[in-house]
Amino acid sequence: MRRYAKPIVFIFCLIPLGIMIWDGFQDALGANPIEQITHRTGDWALWFLLLTLAITPLRKVFGWQFLMRLRRMLGLFVFFYVFLHFFIYLVLDQFFDVNEIIKDIIKRPYITVGFIAFLMLIPLAVTSTNKMMKRLGKRWQQLHQLVYIIGVCGVLHYLWLVKADIVEPLIYAFILLGLFVVRVFHQRKKIKKRECGLLTRP
């Protein structure tokens, strides 16, 4: 079963895209398909981001070591859905109008923070291979700490774009906060253990 975990999760990660393509062919994307697919890809990007950030807390709290094997794939799906989301904005929303896009990135804070998150995802995706991990060594770990800032940017992006109903972005914000709290708690526990000599330095 363990052998099939990765291919099964891979297929699951593609289901949202499959449903969107199917809805496109069924003409079921509503009156404004571009807005619909922008929102859908944005939602999935945020879900995968929170899922990826949840792996270490789940591992620490429940001892689910097997999740580590899925982390890189989930991280790359974050990049994939954010890239799709940005691609829709670039091509279908802004028709490659670079001037308008630059104006948008400068003027609209939610676009600014979304774009910063996208830019930060690029080096993480590029350095996700085993070869890059070996080559970068300790710097790899430091570089990939960016994922926490990307998480905050993703949630801020959603919070700043909604006009009235902030319930959903707030739910994402609390989930993110919860994941951070678990991390800090376990980090502190580890430091305490080390100070008591119960744990040796890695």
Ligand code: HEM
């Ligand atoms: C980590 C990166 C990003 C994440 C997690 C993300 C997530 C989201 C989410 C959750 C939504 C709202 C969906 C909804 O209403 O249900 C959204 C909307 C949107 N995002 Fe992003 N996004 C990201 C990056 C970007 C980038 C780079 C751009 C363009 C430069 C962008 C442009 C937009 C636009 C135009 C909307 C729709 C706004 C509206 O309805 O008024 N996003 N995004």
